[in-house]
Amino acid sequence: MSPILHKTVCTFHCDAYGHVNNARYLEFLDEARQSLADLSWFGSQGIMVVVSRIDIRYVRPAKLGDRLAIETELIELGERHGVLQQLISRDGKTVAMADVTVACLSASSPRPLLLDGELQARFEAMRKG
Numbered sequence: 829m830s831p832i833l834h835k836t837v838c839t840f841h842c843d844a845y846g847h848v849n850n851a852r853y854l855e856f857l858d859e860a861r862q863s864l865a866d867l868s869w870f871g872s873q874g875i876m877v878v879v880s881r882i883d884i885r886y887v888r889p890a891k892l893g894d895r896l897a898i899e900t901e902l903i904e905l906g907e908r909h910g911v912l913q914q915l916i917s918r919d920g921k922t923v924a925m926a927d928v929t930v931a932c933l934s935a936s937s938p939r940p941l942l943l944d945g946e947l948q949a950r951f952e953a954m955r956k957g
Contacts, residue, residue, distance in 0.1 A: 833860040833898045847889040857914050860898040881929040887922045894918050902954035908940040910951045
């Protein structure tokens with residue numbers, strides 16, 4: 829997977845037990861997806877990249893001061909959706925992993941856009957390798 833976004837766990841990421849709050853993992857994943865895709869291009873085309881599903885598995889806790897690596901790669905590209913696999917790790921050990929289904933919408937239609945042409949190329953650029 830690549831590229832990698834690095835995050836250091838801060839106090840505001842943690843819950844009362846000293847672990848990263850589950851909602852914060854979603855924020856980490858979102859930040860990594862945003863750093864991967866050129867969202868300014870999508871915005872300039874009037875296209876929104878939206879999440880329709882997240883399947884996340886928490887493997888081990890992250891704690892204050894931990895340095896996390898978040899990796900993202902496209903693993904599936906359908907006619908109207910893509911699936912990104914994201915991995916959060918600490919020192920090479922998995923903390924959490926998620927499969928995130930995304931689609932593209934335009935302001936003029938609530939129906940997901942076909943991922944062909946330039947849209948397909950933009951998504952394919954998110955594949956590993």
